Amino acid sequence: AFVEKPDLDRAQAFLEDGSYAWNAGIFLYSAQTMIDAFKQLQPALFEDVQAVMTTRHSDLDFTRLDQASFEKLANISIDYAIMEKAANVACAPVAPDWDDLGSWSAIWTVLDKDEDGNSALGDSRFLDSRNCLAYAERGLVSVIGLEDVMVIATTDSVLVAHKDKAQDVKTVVEQLKAENRKEAEQHPRAYKPWGYTERINTGDRFAVQSMMINPGKSISLQSHLHRAEHWIVVSGTVEITIDGRTSLLTENQSAYVPLGALHTLRNPGRIPVRMIEVQSGTYLDEDDILRHSEPSQDS
Secondary structure (H helix, E strand, C coil): CCCCCCCHHHHHHHHHHCCCCCCCCCCCCCHHHHHHHHHHHCHHHHHHHHHHHCCCEEECCEEECCHHHHHCCCCCCHHHHHHCCCCCCCCCCCCCCCCCCCCHHHHHHHCCCCCCCCEEECCEEEECCECCEEEECCCCEEEECCECEEEEECCCCEEEEEHHHHHHHHHHHHHHHHCCCHHHCCCCEEEECCEEEEEEEEECCEEEEEEEECCCCECCEEEECCEEEEEEEEECCEEEEECCEEEEECCCCEEEECCCCCEEEECCCCCCEEEEEEEEECCCCHHHEEEEECCCCCC
């Protein structure tokens, strides 16, 4: 049997009995076995998923589903949907060195620690502090005179919390979502089929980002209604096309893309191209991109 989140008294009785196992949420099954389980135990959900799959289409290296159809699917965990109901389940006890690392406090428990119990990831320093975690994605994080505190500094956000309150991060995230804050939905680095972009700075009427284009890859032919762009090559050689004129740029060279100009970039070389892109204009969000063609699957 599978008992979901027993209350304190029942959990204590299980522990005292000694014949119960803790479900770590690790399931092993073949794809066909799980498909058969959904057909038998969740037939309506299975049919709805099948209907969603018929909407899928390829977009470069991505497979995309129809959002409206996907959002209509029942929101139910595999525990409730299948594991509590299936008759062909066997439980095998294991004792691995394992943790789901679902919070920053859990990450602290598995990291190496100094003599005061502090753990550091990135460029971090501790002074008169004990049992703390410091994470520095960029720059330096210094923790002074604190105990049982986590300081998490990413590119666009900083979290300072007591380790006992690690799970409350989700409450802050929900508040950010309610405020439509980009930090809750978008990471500064956005991976693309051709490489990635990473936001460096934004302000009134400008944005700066770095770009990496993998060898043999190219971006789509596009234009913008509300912004112009400046490209500066940091390393590598890139082929640029602006309003039908093609040329090569290499390290320390730059180009200007006027508002409305048709443009594309391609890396014809064998090493990644690294660039800085400066955008300026009245509107700088991604939905200002007008795509006139997509690069081929192998570009």
